Amino acid sequence: MTERTISPATSVVTFAVLVGLTVLTVGLSFLRMGAAGHLARGLAIGTAKASLVALVFMHLIRSPARVWIAAGLGLFWLGILVVLILTDYPTRSRAAF
Amino acid sequence: VFLATEVLLFGSIVSAFMATRVFYPEDFEQAAGRLNILIGGVNTIVLLASSLTMALAVHAAQKGERGTVLLFLGLALLFGAGFLGLKGYEYYADWRDGIVPKTARFDPRGVNPDRLIIYVMFYFILTGLHAVHLSIGIGIGTWLVVVTARGELPRAGATVTEVVGLYWHFIDVVWIFLLPVLYLSGHHVLADLHF
Secondary structure (H helix, E strand, O other): OHHHOOOHHHHHHHHHHHHHHHHHHHHHOOOOOHHHHHHHHHHHHHHHHHHHHHHHHOOHHHOOHHHHHHHHHHHHHHHHHHHHHHHHHHHOOOOOO | OHHHHHHHHHHHHHHHHHHHHHHOHHHHHHHHHHOOHHHHHHHHHHHHHHHHHHHHHHHHHHOOOHHHHHHHHHHHHHHHHHHHHHHHHHHHHHHHOOOOOOOOOOOOOOOOHHHHHHHHHHHHHHHHHHHHHHHHHHHHHHHHHHHHHOOOOHHHHHHHHHHHHHHHHHHHHHHHHHHHHHHOOOOOOHHHOOO
């Protein structure tokens, strides 16, 4: 179990970076960049934040390969779900309103 | 495996939201711009703080320091409850400003009110489901505090604390994605910045 330990100092630094990214992403939402730009920028920063939480707080970075495989499979299934839904829906007729 | 099913639960609703957003990008952008970004942003930091203290509790549990585990677990639960409190206030503010399903009576600025209602429905379903998960996390965390204080768990509860921590961080990750998908996908103006 000790090999999975993340030092408290690393956790605190990670938290500081996460807060910085949150302030940045909220601040950028006040700039005019169009709906797609806002979403792309927000998701990019969100992905970076989620990766930090998974790697450090969930100590993925110190985990054995099988944990990486399990986490990767979760992302893989999510990817199938999102990609298929987003390619299917736009090809269908719009709702009545 | 449990967390993977949770990923698919939230993932499917967010995907449905995104698919609907493809149909009505302008309407959804307008609606997203009306959400309370100040409370949303502050709450993000509160939840991140709870994740930090949970990570510190897991670290202390691995070292067998029971007192420190209890301290950081208590702080994590406090931040979690703080998030729910702020979220509850935000719901009240949404209701006050008309950002509720059925009516969505906030200034539509020339967009279709029916589509705003769809957006608001997604907002309440996603944030509500997240709040339910966090409430469950607080419940499990409270149980963990009790059994750790009683010394009922072996090795200062290192394994159990770690599993509870993983669930807790997962809830944090869900919120990290809800923030850009719901709040940040619209243009906000400084004049709307209020509690």
